[in-house]
Amino acid sequence: MGIWQSYRMRLRRKRAKVRAFRKHFSLRPVADRTGDIRPGDVLLFSTLRDEYVRLPYFLQYYRDLGIGHFLIVDNDSSDGGTDYLARQPDVSLWTTKASYKRARFGVDWLNWLQGRYGHGHWTLVVDPDEFFIYPFCDTRPIRALTDWLDSSAVRSFGAMLLDMYPKGRIDAAPYRAGQDPLEIAAWFDPGNYMIRKNRLYGNLWIQGGPRARVFFADNPKKAPALNKTPLVRWDRRYAYDSSTHMLLPRGLNLTYDEWGGERASGILLHAKFLDRFTAKAEEELIRRQHYAGSVEYRAYAAHARDNPELWCKWSEKYINWRQLEILGLMSKGNWA
Amino acid sequence: MSLGIVMLVHTAFGRAEQVARHWAASGCPLVIHVDRAVPRKAYDAFVRSLSDLPDLRFAKRHRCEWGMWGLVAATQNASEIMLREFPEVRHVYLASGSCLPLRPVQELIDYLAARPHTDFIESATTADVPWTIGGLDQERFTLRFPFSWRKHRFLFDKYVALQRLVRLRRRMPNGILPHMGSQWWCLTRQTLSAILQDPERATYERYFSKVWIPDESYFQTLARQYSRQIESRSLTLSKFDYQGKPHIFYDDHLQLLRRSDCFVARKIWPHANRLYEAFLTDQAGAMKRTEPNPGKIDRIFAKAVERRTCGRPGLYMQSRFPVEGRENGLTCAPYSVFEGFSDLFENFESWLARMTAMRVHGHIFAPERVEFADGQTIMAGALSDSAALRDYNPRAFLASLIWNTRGERQCFQLGPKDMFQAVEWDIVKDPNAQISVISGAWAVPLFQSNANFADIRCEAARLQQIEAQHLKVLRSQWVRAKVRIWTMAEFIESPMEPLQAIIDEIGKANPRGLAEVPRMTDLTGFGQFLQVLKNQGMHPYLMGDFSAEAGLHHPSDGQRKPYLVR
Numbered sequence: 001m002g003i004w005q006s007y008r009m010r011l012r013r014k015r016a017k018v019r020a021f022r023k024h025f026s027l028r029p030v031a032d033r034t035g036d037i038r039p040g041d042v043l044l045f046s047t048l049r050d051e052y053v054r055l056p057y058f059l060q061y062y063r064d065l066g067i068g069h070f071l072i073v074d075n076d077s078s079d080g081g082t083d084y085l086a087r088q089p090d091v092s093l094w095t096t097k098a099s100y101k102r103a104r105f106g107v108d109w110l111n112w113l114q115g116r117y118g119h120g121h122w123t124l125v126v127d128p129d130e131f132f133i134y135p136f137c138d139t140r141p142i143r144a145l146t147d148w149l150d151s152s153a154v155r156s157f158g159a160m161l162l163d164m165y166p167k168g169r170i171d172a173a174p175y176r177a178g179q180d181p182l183e184i185a186a187w188f189d190p191g192n193y194m195i196r197k198n199r200l201y202g203n204l205w206i207q208g209g210p211r212a213r214v215f216f217a218d219n220p221k222k223a224p225a226l227n228k229t230p231l232v233r234w235d236r237r238y239a240y241d242s243s244t245h246m247l248l249p250r251g252l253n254l255t256y257d258e259w260g261g262e263r264a265s266g267i268l269l270h271a272k273f274l275d276r277f278t279a280k281a282e283e284e285l286i287r288r289q290h291y292a293g294s295v296e297y298r299a300y301a302a303h304a305r306d307n308p309e310l311w312c313k314w315s316e317k318y319i320n321w322r323q324l325e326i327l328g329l330m331s332k333g334n335w336a
Numbered sequence: 337m338s339l340g341i342v343m344l345v346h347t348a349f350g351r352a353e354q355v356a357r358h359w360a361a362s363g364c365p366l367v368i369h370v371d372r373a374v375p376r377k378a379y380d381a382f383v384r385s386l387s388d389l390p391d392l393r394f395a396k397r398h399r400c401e402w403g404m405w406g407l408v409a410a411t412q413n414a415s416e417i418m419l420r421e422f423p424e425v426r427h428v429y430l431a432s433g434s435c436l437p438l439r440p441v442q443e444l445i446d447y448l449a450a451r452p453h454t455d456f457i458e459s460a461t462t463a464d465v466p467w468t469i470g471g472l473d474q475e476r477f478t479l480r481f482p483f484s485w486r487k488h489r490f491l492f493d494k495y496v497a498l499q500r501l502v503r504l505r506r507r508m509p510n511g512i513l514p515h516m517g518s519q520w521w522c523l524t525r526q527t528l529s530a531i532l533q534d535p536e537r538a539t540y541e542r543y544f545s546k547v548w549i550p551d552e553s554y555f556q557t558l559a560r561q562y563s564r565q566i567e568s569r570s571l572t573l574s575k576f577d578y579q580g581k582p583h584i585f586y587d588d589h590l591q592l593l594r595r596s597d598c599f600v601a602r603k604i605w606p607h608a609n610r611l612y613e614a615f616l617t618d619q620a621g622a623m624k625r626t627e628p629n630p631g632k633i634d635r636i637f638a639k640a641v642e643r644r645t646c647g648r649p650g651l652y653m654q655s656r657f658p659v660e661g662r663e664n665g666l667t668c669a670p671y672s673v674f675e676g677f678s679d680l681f682e683n684f685e686s687w688l689a690r691m692t693a694m695r696v697h698g699h700i701f702a703p704e705r706v707e708f709a710d711g712q713t714i715m716a717g718a719l720s721d722s723a724a725l726r727d728y729n730p731r732a733f734l735a736s737l738i739w740n741t742r743g744e745r746q747c748f749q750l751g752p753k754d755m756f757q758a759v760e761w762d763i764v765k766d767p768n769a770q771i772s773v774i775s776g777a778w779a780v781p782l783f784q785s786n787a788n789f790a791d792i793r794c795e796a797a798r799l800q801q802i803e804a805q806h807l808k809v810l811r812s813q814w815v816r817a818k819v820r821i822w823t824m825a826e827f828i829e830s831p832m833e834p835l836q837a838i839i840d841e842i843g844k845a846n847p848r849g850l851a852e853v854p855r856m857t858d859l860t861g862f863g864q865f866l867q868v869l870k871n872q873g874m875h876p877y878l879m880g881d882f883s884a885e886a887g888l889h890h891p892s893d894g895q896r897k898p899y900l901v902r
Contacts, residue, residue, distance in 0.1 A: 139588035144605055148584060160654040191717025191740035194729035195652055204657055208732075213720045220728035227654060256655045260662045262647040265655035314718040328651045328739060334577045334644030336636050 005200075013248035016239035019104065020111035026098035027073065027109060031086040034071070034117050041068025042122045042142050045114055047106035048074060051128040052081030053276070056178040058128045059088060065132065066141035067124065071117060073109045075100050092117075100289040107240050118234035122146040125230050125244050126268060131182070132159060132230060133321050134266035135332040148335055149233070156247065157231040158255030159266035162188050162329060163209045164318065165273040165310040174275050181271035187315040188269075189213065190327045193226070201246045203227060203253035210273075210310040215299040224296055228268055229255055243291075264333030267324050273310060339364050339445050340425035342414045344407070345433035346371035346400060348606035349382040352433035356386060358616050362441035365391035365422040367414040372397040393417050403485050405545040407519075408554045412532060419529055426452060429522045434603040435572060436585075436615055444571075444599045448522070455527050455563045458517030458570045459556040472496075476548035477514040478505050485548075506546075509539045515560055516553040520572035520602065523559060530562035531555065573598035573630075575637040578645050583637050590614055592636070595629040650768075652735050666731070666766040667738040672747040672842060673769055676777030679751070680824065681854040685709075691850060692842055694745045700737070701730070701754035716740040723755070730759045738768070745842065752778050752802035764809055769817035772838050775807060776800075776824040776879025780857055783865045789872075797874050804878060825880030831856065 037043065044067045051058075059070065070091040074082050075098075085093045096109065103109050114123055124142075126132055134145050134157070149157060164185040166173060173184045193208035204227050212223035228244045232252060239248050247253050257263045281300040288294050316327070324330045341359045343366055345352040356366055366389070370379050379397070386392055395414035400406045411430060418428055427448045437444070448454075462473045472479075479499045483491040498504075508514065523531075534540070540558065544550045559566060573596050575583040582603045585593060587610040593601055604611055647656045650668025658664070672694065678684045689696040689709070698707030706721040708714075713721045717740030719733065720726075726733045738746055750756055756763070763769050778799045782792050810819050818841070822834060836850060863882040870876070 136586070136588065140586050141607070143607060144586055147605065147607075151581060151584070152579070158654050189718035191736050192719045192725075193653070193736070194725075194732040195654075195657055196729065197657065204654060206654060210718070212725060213714075213718060213722075217720055217722040218724050220722075220725050256657045257644075257647065258657060258659045258662065260647050260658045260664045261645045261656065262643050262651075262653075263655040265653075312714045312718055314714055314716055328648065328653050331647075331653065331655050332640065332643065333655065334640045336583060336640035 009248060009250060012241065013237070013239050016108075016111060016241055016248065017115070017237075019108045020115065020239070023098070023103045023108035024112040026096045026103075027094040027112070028096065030074070030082065030093040030095050031091065033069070033090070033092045036090070037069045037117065037121075039120070040143075042066065042124060042146055043068060043118055044070045044124045044126065045110045045118070046070070046072050046126055046128060047100075047109055048072065048077070048081070048128045049100070050077045050079045050081065052077070052079040052084060053175065053177045054128045054181070055081055055084060057180060059091070060178075061131055062124075062126075063090070065137065066143050071113050073106065073113070075106070105243055105289075105291060107243060111239050114234050114238075115236045119236040121234055122149075123232055123234040125232075125240070129181070129270060129272045130161070130230075131269040131271065132266060133269055133324065133330070134159070134231075135264055135321060135325065135330070135335055137266075137321055145335075146231075146233070149231075155233045156229050156252040156255055157264070157266060158227065158229050159231065159268045160193075160206055160329065161209075161226040161228055161268045161270045162324070163211055163226075163270045163272065163310075164188050165210055165315075167311040167315070169309055170273050171275040171278050181274055182269060182318060184275075185271045185273055186317050187311055188318060190314070190316040190329070193329075194220070198246070198253075201241070201248075201253055202250045203229070203246050204256055205245075211296075213312075214310055215296075215303050222295055222299075229253060230268060231266070262331040262333055264335045265330045267321070267330045269318070338424065338426040338449055339441075340418045340422050340428050341366045342411065342418055342428055342430050343368045343433060343435075344371075344400065344410060344414075344430070345369065345382075346374060348433060349378065349385075351604070351606045351612065353382065353385050354612060354616055355431075355433065355436065356392065357389070358437060359441060360389045360391065362445070363391075364441060364445075365393075365418070365425060367393045367395055367418045367421075369395040369400075369410040369414045370397055371410075372399040391422065393421055401484055401486065403481075403549045405550055407551040408544065411551070411555070415528055416532055419525060419532070426525050427522055428525070428528055429571070429600075430520055431572070431600060432520070432602055434606065435520075435600050436602070436604045436611060437600050438573070438593055438596055438615055439599050447599070451567075453524060453526070454565045454567050455521070455523045455559055456567050456569060456571050457521035457523060457556060457559050457563075459515040459560060459566060459568050460517055461513060461515055472548055475500075477508065477553070479548070480504075480506065480546040481548040482546060506543070509543045510536060512540075512557055512561065514553055515556045516549075517556045517568065518570040518572065518574060519551045520570050520574060520600075521555060521559075522571050523555070524563075527559055527563045531558045534558070571599045573601040573633070574603070575633065577637070578641045583640070585611065587611055592633055596633055597630050650735060650739055652732060652739075665768055666762050667735055667768045669738055669742055669745070670768045670770060671738055671745060672838070673750050673763065673771045674747065675750045675772065676774030676824070677772070678749045679777040679780045680774055680827070680857060682857055684854050685749070687852065687854040688747065690852070692745075692747075692839060694747045694842065695741065697746065697748040699751060699754050700748045701726070701750065701756040701759075703753065703755055706733075707749075727755055727758070730755070731762055734759055734762070752799040752806065760806065760809055761814075763817060764812070764819075765814055765816050767816045767818075770838070770841065771810065771817050771819045772834070773807070773810065773819070773821045774824050774827045775803060775821060776876065778803065779824075779866065779876055779879055780859070780862070783859075783862055784857070789868070793869060793872050793874050796869055796876060800874075800876060800878055807878070823878065823880030825882055828856070828859070 044062055072085055072091060072093050074093060074095040085091050100106055165187055166184045167187055175184060189209045193206055196205045198205050205225055206227040207223040212220055216223035225245050229247055230244050241248050281297050284290055284294060284297045285301050290297055341364050345368055359366055395417055398406045398410040400410055415428055479496060483495055485492045544554045547553060577583055585601060585604050587608050590610055649664040685696045695709050697709045700706050705723050706726055708721055717736055719736055782796055866876050866882050
């Protein structure tokens with residue numbers, strides 16, 4: 001990497017910081033409990049809209065992992081989730097009516113909050129439909145992972161998105177609040193992922209899974225990216241550049257090994273495909289607030305009308321992280 | 337009171353206190369050293385929390401940085417206090433705040449009492465052990481290391497390079513032979529006092545204070561000078577990963593630690609409540625030990641290191657994406673590629689599937705769709721048969737196919753009509769690939785087709801060009817696959833021998849030879865067909881020499897089956 005390119009990346013990072021500063025004026029605090037954050041807490045950052053039904057399980061799942069505090073941006077929800085979140089003792093909540101798209105899909109808001117409250121903490125950035133899985137997550141709290149990363153002098157931890165889906169029609173089984181969504185969306189594609197390296201940012205660009213297989217079989221280039229780096233030991237100089245797929249400075253994207261070995265990595269179980277999905281896809285199509293002119297949602301809506309089944313006979317049913325490890329979707333690396 | 341504990345603490349004071357009390361409860365005097373980097377307030381609180389223990393002293397605080405002299409100075413200082421204040425101590429055990437006694441302390445005391453003159457210190461010469469990480473083995477004793485590796489990496493590296501450049505060397509004081517080993521030892525009063533009261537101590541200190549990681553060599557080297565009986569092993573179970581940093585034990589290692597035969601384990605995660613509970617408070621329960629099996633611990637950690645350094649060959653995933661040449665094999669298992677066979681034989685794929693235990697695919701790189709075995713549209717791992725998806729990343733496609741079907745050998749057809757160019761080199765350089773080629777067999781479907789001859793001629797020219805290029809690749813010097821090439825003429829002379837050889841190599845065939853042979857296409861008039869192509873100015877040469885007279889290579893239809901005499 002030449003000096004010129006490094007400088008360009010620096011400018012990009014600065015621009016992301018400036019954007020975060022500009023966009024933070026639209027955030028209005030609803031419940032600010034950030035005073036309760038203790039040093040060493042792992043913090044969770046999320047932005048959401050109309051996800052009330054998912055919230056009880058989401059909060060419980062991450063509390064069980066050992067998250068210390070939730071910092072959430074609510075983008076103009078109208079389903080009562082705002083009040084629910086504001087009542088939680090470990091949640092700090094901001095609300096905004098501003099455009100999700102103009103805030104670069106929420107990244108600007110979260111960059112601001114992370115810079116403000118995440119400095120020196122391990123921060124986890126996930127959506128309400130993403131469930132973080134890491135090696136030994138059934139026996140060790142997230143603090144064990146972050147302590148180990150600290151002692152290995154590692155600043156970021158990658159976790160690929162793994163799309164989960166139900167067997168049968170997506171809208172067949174209704175999801176009830178508080179229920180484990182993985183009871184319904186229990187299946188995933190075990191081995192059809194395609195990886196490319198992004199030379200500029202150094203991150204891996206991963207595509208594939210059921211979305212590529214069903215919705216983008218004719219146009220794979222447009223298939224959504226699955227690589228994410230959700231867990232970062234945050235510093236106020238860091239910034240997510242586009243969603244949680246890319247980070248700046250670029251060194252944070254190097255969550256993989258290039259010399260044949262395996263680094264430790266996790267998985268984000270993506271329980272997006274529940275019964276509400278079809279309705280949500282149509283709604284998002286009208287709002288046009290998603291990436292690349294909502295190309296993803298257009299493809300979903302087109303397919304969803306005639307055959308919303310993602311399951312196939314080679315789909316695997318989710319059991320635990322060890323299963324994902326054996327399948328080669330994640331790795332323990334040298335953590336034992 | 338024959339055992340004294342020197343404890344080095346720098347963090348997790350709650351746990352350190354717990355462990356200190358555990359030692360003290362068995363009557364072991366303690367000297368605790370706390371890193372100077374610890375804030376005054378935390379230190380004072382820690383001292384206060386332990387103020388009720390009578391046989392406990394605190395040593396003068398040094399700055400303990402990994403790989404630097406401070407750790408040794410702290411140990412020396414604390415050991416001196418131990419020897420001076422507790423004259424009845426016979427063995428001194430060096431432990432850290434994150435060490436956890438696995439067996440009752442009394443067992444350790446009895447064990448040491450039975451060996452009153454033995455020093456337990458891992459100590460080996462640098463030439464004999466491959467422990468060191470980072471290429472500094474002998475050099476850690478012959479160069480000077482005044483800069484911290486953690487904080488001033490740049491200066492550290494540059495100064496090493498400079499010393500190498502000017503060939504600066506240090507001589508060992510008094511001609512001692514440097515040894516190294518685990519930092520955690522248990523020495524007798526005699527040996528330890530001899531080291532600490534040595535008249536040459538200043539000389540050694542001067543030398544070792546500029547050695548790289550002196551805490552792993554100072555006592556290890558000097559113990560060799562004075563000890564009457566050295567047992568070169570550490571009583572502390574401590575595993576290191578490939579970067580030389582200790583593995584950490586968690587709650588889920590409880591069963592594993594019970595099977596260890598070591599007295600003390602390190603390093604324990606401070607929040608591993610179950611471990612501390614089991615080994616410190618519930619002694620009786622923890623000691624319901626099963627058969628000791630320390631090898632299991634070794635295996636688990638050795639495997640972790642191997643996974644981190646070598647990974648699983650043939651796996652491409654979010655945290656393993658090797659650069660070219662470091663893949664350790666593109667794929668994870670052997671597979672077979674057949675070129676031209678399905679053109680020459682009518683029922684080749686079904687025959688091969690019957691003869692071997694392989695999964696036989698069609699042309700998986702066909703332009704229209706992926707021809708998976710048995711006409712499936714989706715394959716193991718939920719691989720789609722979409723040609724667009726495959727061609728988007730054919731390398732990932734092939735690696736995934738082989739990875740997803742681990743345990744079952746895969747085989748597929750390839751031909752000049754296929755879209756294999758993007759993975760051609762990957763296959764050819766893959767030692768797992770077994771490639772068998774009948775060159776020129778692509779002409780058979782043309783020969784049988786019902787197309788206009790001008791089109792056939794055009795297509796023949798195109799396919800021949802592609803295959804000629806492909807054969808050039810297969811014959812290049814970078815080939816690592818197992819490649820066999822026959823011209824078509826050569827092959828049909830005696831088709832069974834090569835087939836038998838290929839299938840033998842796959843190794844799943846019937847040991848008594850092939851029970852059944854595939855049916856060859858009727859080639860009556862094929863020589864004539866080639867001659868016509870030649871007459872039109874398009875010279876088909878890849879299939880070898882076919883006589884223009886019809887019937888020369890006439891497969892005796894239904895009369896005589898080729899068979900192999902073994």
